[in-house]
Amino acid sequence: xxxxxxxxxxxxxxxxxxxxxxxxxxxxxxxxxxxxxxxxxxxxxxxxxxxxxxxxxxxxxxxxxxxxxxxxxxxxxxxxxxxxxxxxxxxxxxxxxxxxxxxxxxxxxxxxxxxxxxxxxxxxxxxxxxxxxxxxxxxxxxxxxxxxxxxxxxxxxxxxxxxxxxxxxxxxxxxxxxxxxxxxxxxxxxxxxxxxxxxxxxxxxxxxxxxxxxxxxxxxxxxxxxxxxxxxxxxxxxxxxxxxxxxxxxxx
Amino acid sequence: xxxxxxxxxxxxxxxxxxxxxxxxxxxxxxxxxxxxxxxxxxxxxxxxxxxxxxxxxxxxxxxxxxxxxxxxxxxxxxxxxxxxxxxxxxxxxxxxxxxxxxxxxxxxxxxxxxxxxxxxxxxxxxxxxxxxxxxxxxxxxxxxxxxxxxxxxxxxxxxxxxxxxxxxxxxxxxxxxxxxxxxxxxxxxxxxxxxxxxxxxxxxxxxxxxxxxxxxxxxxxxxxxxxxxxxxxxxxxxxxxxxxxxxxxxxxxxxxxxxxxxxxxxxxxxxxxxxxxxxxxxxxxxxxxxxxxxxxxxxxxxxxxxxxxxxxxxxxxxxxxxxxxxxxxxxxxxxxxxxxxxxxxxxxxxxxxxxxxxxxxxxxxxxxxxxxxxxxxxxxxxxxxxxxxxxxxxxxxxxxxxx
Ligand SMILES: Nc1ncnc2c1ncn2[C@@H]1O[C@H](COP(=O)(O)OP(=O)(O)O)[C@@H](O)[C@H]1O
Ligand SMILES: [Mg+2]
Numbered sequence: 001x002x003x004x005x006x007x008x009x010x011x012x013x014x015x016x017x018x019x020x021x022x023x024x025x026x027x028x029x030x031x032x033x034x035x036x037x038x039x040x041x042x043x044x045x046x047x048x049x050x051x052x053x054x055x056x057x058x059x060x061x062x063x064x065x066x067x068x069x070x071x072x073x074x075x076x077x078x079x080x081x082x083x084x085x086x087x088x089x090x091x092x093x094x095x096x097x098x099x100x101x102x103x104x105x106x107x108x109x110x111x112x113x114x115x116x117x118x119x120x121x122x123x124x125x126x127x128x129x130x131x132x133x134x135x136x137x138x139x140x141x142x143x144x145x146x147x148x149x150x151x152x153x154x155x156x157x158x159x160x161x162x163x164x165x166x167x168x169x170x171x172x173x174x175x176x177x178x179x180x181x182x183x184x185x186x187x188x189x190x191x192x193x194x195x196x197x198x199x200x201x202x203x204x205x206x207x208x209x210x211x212x213x214x215x216x217x218x219x220x221x222x223x224x225x226x227x228x229x230x231x232x233x234x235x236x237x238x239x240x241x242x243x244x245x246x247x248x249x250x251x252x
Numbered sequence: 253x254x255x256x257x258x259x260x261x262x263x264x265x266x267x268x269x270x271x272x273x274x275x276x277x278x279x280x281x282x283x284x285x286x287x288x289x290x291x292x293x294x295x296x297x298x299x300x301x302x303x304x305x306x307x308x309x310x311x312x313x314x315x316x317x318x319x320x321x322x323x324x325x326x327x328x329x330x331x332x333x334x335x336x337x338x339x340x341x342x343x344x345x346x347x348x349x350x351x352x353x354x355x356x357x358x359x360x361x362x363x364x365x366x367x368x369x370x371x372x373x374x375x376x377x378x379x380x381x382x383x384x385x386x387x388x389x390x391x392x393x394x395x396x397x398x399x400x401x402x403x404x405x406x407x408x409x410x411x412x413x414x415x416x417x418x419x420x421x422x423x424x425x426x427x428x429x430x431x432x433x434x435x436x437x438x439x440x441x442x443x444x445x446x447x448x449x450x451x452x453x454x455x456x457x458x459x460x461x462x463x464x465x466x467x468x469x470x471x472x473x474x475x476x477x478x479x480x481x482x483x484x485x486x487x488x489x490x491x492x493x494x495x496x497x498x499x500x501x502x503x504x505x506x507x508x509x510x511x512x513x514x515x516x517x518x519x520x521x522x523x524x525x526x527x528x529x530x531x532x533x534x535x536x537x538x539x540x541x542x543x544x545x546x547x548x549x550x551x552x553x554x555x556x557x558x559x560x561x562x563x564x565x566x567x568x569x570x571x572x573x574x575x576x577x578x579x580x581x582x583x584x585x586x587x588x589x590x591x592x593x594x595x596x597x598x599x600x601x602x603x604x605x606x607x608x609x610x611x612x613x614x615x616x617x618x619x620x621x622x623x624x625x626x627x628x629x630x631x632x633x634x635x636x637x638x639x640x641x642x643x644x645x646x647x648x649x650x651x652x653x654x655x
Pocket of ligand 1: 036038039040
């Protein structure tokens, strides 16, 4: 039984069946990739996991508890962090503050009225955030505003914000889209290092097969809202149905 | 010191010095000179400066940090005033219980209105707060007359119980005081042609303003302050980071409502009456203007904005045609009349026009308000000095982003 169990999830948008009877089981401490053509319903599936969307039917269990009907912040407090397809950061705050916020959320919970302590006196939180920024090679940018970062840096910052929470499950929605080759390789390296250092389960949506094959232990291929096959990377590579449905368009 | 970093401490010290010396700073012109028109150092105007400063500082905690634009904050000001006057009627002319009750009642009121209004954001939030404030205004005017005394406004009466003071004080209305120290007591200091008024009420308001300004700095620099800025920046990211934005915004709303109630309570403490017009939407709009004019989201901006608007309201509005004629008297008659005609629409009753034009200019050219104007001037000056000293290093240091 996996840490994440998705069973029979359906989601319609008007006449469009975005998800049709999706089953997915992600084992603890593995990296599970979800691939599939544009519009296959990959982001919609993640939205159902983090409380952004509520499925029409089916169940989503995380760590033995249902996430359905819970608010996004409650689901995050259960241990699921998500990197979005378009970076979601605090654009008006400094890079350091961006990373400190998830540290506060982790330590103090969904709300705490810490209104008269000074941020400068929070040495522990600060060090934790700085160490995380070191890990993603952004320590020199700690004073910059989120809005002044390049697109690639915004993605890396968002990843740092998720990782610093030490989530049990990290959801990544196309984390390397629009990144240069070198940055993509850095991201793969970063994610692999994190996995070596501590136990973390990942669920990654990705178009870049290089990234998928260097990270994932299992791959689910989604097409038109339905899982086509689920298998190991080696078997997926040679799978005729997959080649036809998806890999045919990509360079393998 | 005081748990502030050097920059904030300097700001705090400057504000403290300016506030304490205000009776002198605001009266730079000899009292019988033609320029005495522009002196603003008389007690009731100075009291208004700091009271509206408090109102705007509190409003800025909500609007400046979270971006939620309330259009109904005057309701809390009014509730504060009514509460304070009731304390003067029932309990004592001492201002302490009046101010405390004003803050508590307005805080409770803000909790209810905030809880409902914060279910929406953006324009819908603004409309909801506006609706609540107008409702309060109309209720105070009509249905709630037993509490608010309707159109006349709530006033002291000779037969008020005033339990702690031992009932009526004879033939005249009692005055507000702090343990016997009358709020209206003023010491006049004459130095040469100058005259300065040191008023007890002003110094009480000033001390309270400094205290709540200090509190605002602490809030701005706290983890809670970061969370409020996070609300403004990206609520979606906040929610997916495990933070519930609703209680944060509600807390900010209640705090700013309490600041408004404090301002209302002080207003009544300086002059013990309360009228419904204090809750009208124009009063709510005024604090929005003050905050934006001074610089929303900055520490000192709201205080500057409040001072600016109150100065205009009270000084420019007093310049009538007679005053203008006396200014331009040295000119030949034709030119004198011409100049008076030109200036006339902008002063006296036309002060709103001047203020409106200035507000537009600030919003268009200085989106960061007067504070941004000050920063630009400061940068211009230091930039020149650096160039003169050939200080490329200093330039580089300045460009290094502040943490
Ligand atoms: N909120 C929404 N409202 C309506 N249609 C949506 C919504 N979100 C996604 N869709 C549609 O559902 C399908 C799957 O979208 P998505 O999950 O974003 O695909 P992808 O696999 O590329 O991430 C698409 O056809 C998309 O247009
Ligand atoms: Mg997508």
